[in-house]
Every structure is written in structure tokens, then in C-alpha cells.
Amino acid sequence: MSGSASTPSPTPFPAAGNISDEDRENLRRNGILLTSLEELYNWGRSNSIWPLQFGLACCAIEMIAAATARFDIARFGAEIFRPSPRQADLMIVSGTVTKKMAPLVVRLWNQMPEPKYCIAMGACAISGGPFKQGYNVLKGIDRFIPVDIYIPGCPPRPEALLHGLTQLQAKIRGERIAGPDMARHLRPENPGEFPIPDYGARDLEPPSNPALFQPPSLPRKA
């Protein structure tokens, strides 16, 4: 699991001002709670991530299992699967994205309000997975929308989804609301919406968003 390279490495509780995390923890043990707007804001957001309720393939079954009593995604505050993208914070791309489905997924992403996060769940959503060489499957959703957390697996177990969710929570807690390393959704240059590909005669047009994705150009070993 990895975040994108542009965001800072997540720190659990970023403190405003000069006081160190260690000192704050000491004060906290003595009953004095120091906080900042940033910390409070991120604490609230990270513990109420509402996912968008949609599933694409077999990974969605594991996502449903993660919401049931045995795994219980409600322990992490993410149990409210919203049927409307206007009310959702998190898009879990759970399964194979066919080229026919890809424009609809991008449109749903564009309809979600900022701040929004994306989890690519499973091999197909990451890279096309076993269907990578097929004519009809998108080779990873990250060529049209920015992905925050990649969860490998075919399909990933519910525990892996919960791990991905906690990683996303750590990432949200590490976001800054001001300064040079400000969170992505607060930056004025953040597009928020991404171009929706068209159905072409043989493939999607364009097949990927060049602003987001460049195909890897690794040399082949002889």
C-alpha cells in the first residue's frame, strides 16, 4: 500500500506551533488536552469517511463482507455507504473496470465533493489484473482518477480493505490545512474534476489521462 508521491508522509498527529509531539503527549497524560484546528478537523474527517455505495465485480463482495458484523467497517467510522456521490467522501473502486464502465466511474468521481479519496481495491482496479491483456478492460483506474490507496489482492480480504482504510485515515490525519504542503483538496490548482473519456470506435478516447498517468517505460531485460 502506498500513497501518491506528492503528499507528505503521514504523521499521526501534526501539531501546530513549536511544541513537539512528545511534549503534547506528556501533557495529554497529565490531563491537559492541547489541540489545533488542523488536528480536530482531520480527526473528525478521518473517523467519518463515508464510502460511495457501488461495486463493480467480485471485490465488491469482499467490501460487503467488510461491512457485515464479522469485520464491521463501522469500527472505523466508514459504515455509512452513501448511495449518492454528493454525500460520499471515499470511492472504493472494487473490481474490474471495463472500458464501457470507465466513463461512468469518472463521472461519479467528478460528482463527489472535495475532499474526496479513492481506494483502488484489488488487482483489476490497480492494473487490469488477470484481464490486463483483454480488449475490454481498463488497465487500472489510476489512468483517469487519482488513487490514494492501492490494495492488492484477488480479491483482497476484508482485513486488507480495513488496513487500507486505516492507512487512508493516517493519510488524512497527516494532511495540512495551510502552508506549502497543504492538502490537495485545498489547493487552488486542484482540478477536482477530471475529463471523462469518450467511447471511440475501438477504444476509449483518450485511453488515459496524460496529466495523471504515463505508461511505464521500463527497459525489458534481454
Added chain:
Amino acid sequence: METLEQIRDRLLARFPAAKIELVTNPGPAAEHSLLLEAATALEIATFLRDDDALRLDYCSNATGIDWPDKEIVETTKKSVPDPAGGPAKIIEEKTKHLQPGYLETVYHLYSMARKHGPVVIRLRTGNRSDQVTLPSLTPVWRSCDFQEREIYDLYGIRFSGHPDLRRLLMWDGFEDHPMRKDYVAPDDFEWEPTPHGSVLDRAKAHYPAPPAEPGVAATPPPNPTEAKS
């Protein structure tokens, strides 16, 4: 249930104008089938559904097959007498002819009322390019609806009389028929860690091998003696 031969004979007696051929399956499943003509297929299908002995009221599966043009080589042996009086020579003659390709649909029929089946019927198009229209059997069996749409989508067989013939899996503006043998997928290969087979060929075309590092033995050039022979 009657055997397929009995069904064929009964159909031929009932529809004298129709041409019905028994296609045998040489495999262990021995699932033989009846090859119908496009012109009479709809009547015969209705008869198969409504006939009291058969009552084939359920089409469980409709699928398509692409048979591309096939070059058939026939070898004939001919003995040529030697004019000098020696033993006759045997000459092999190879004749090639092109068997034109066609598209085919296969329907598997069962009877829920009589609890028997399957009876397999086939339909063939004239060729693979312009004579690709076959009668739709959706008016006879409703379960053919989506399956005929899928056949149209992936093989390009047009079903006349289908109530709603649109693509099912690919989008409407898509031009090809991907399950045809000569379909060429979009050239969108991406790097793979362990390519093999046809994927390796595509990898070679897209990601040329790096220049040989100094100190590492490069691939030896082809042997000149081999190249001559």
C-alpha cells in the same frame, strides 16, 4: 424422446421444402445437431416448440461460432508407369482449395413440459462479410433475446425479426466484433514483469531490449554457416 434422426425425418415430412442436415459430433459427448436453413428456421423452431411430442419450450443457450476461411490441402496418390519398363512411380499430388468461412449460431433446446433435451439446432450464414443475416428465434423463445444480442455484439450476426437488436456488452459506437478470429485488439500493451507467449512478442515490439552492458556477454550473432544453409 425421439432420436435426432427421427426428429429430422418427421420435420422433413412436415416441411418438404426445408433442407435439414444432421451434423454429427465425433467427440465423446456425441451431441449431434440439426443444421437448418435460414429461410425455414422460424417455422421449424415454432413447430419444435409446439409439437405435442417434443414440446421444446425452453432455449437454455444460444451461442455463436466463427469459422474463418480455411485452406484445405488434399493429397492424392497416383501411380505413373515408367516408360522404360521399371516399377511404377507413385506421385503425390497436392490440391489446395479454399473452404469459405461462415458464422454459425447454436441453440440448445430443452422441454420443461416433457422433461427431455437437449436438442441442438444450428444456423449458418452465407459468409462472414455481407451475408450475415439470420432469422431471430426470439419470437419463439424469449430467452434468446439477450443471447442473440450478445452474438450480434461479439460475432456480428444480424438477426432479422429481433425486437431490440443492439449491442449488449460493448458500447454502441464500437465497430468491431471482438470474438471473431480475425479481430485485432487495440495496440495498448503495457509493461509486464513476466511476459511470455504472445504477450512476450508484444513486449518485444513495445519495449526494445536495452543496450548490452559492458562486461556482460551479449547475445552471440547468428552463426554464419547456419545463415548460409
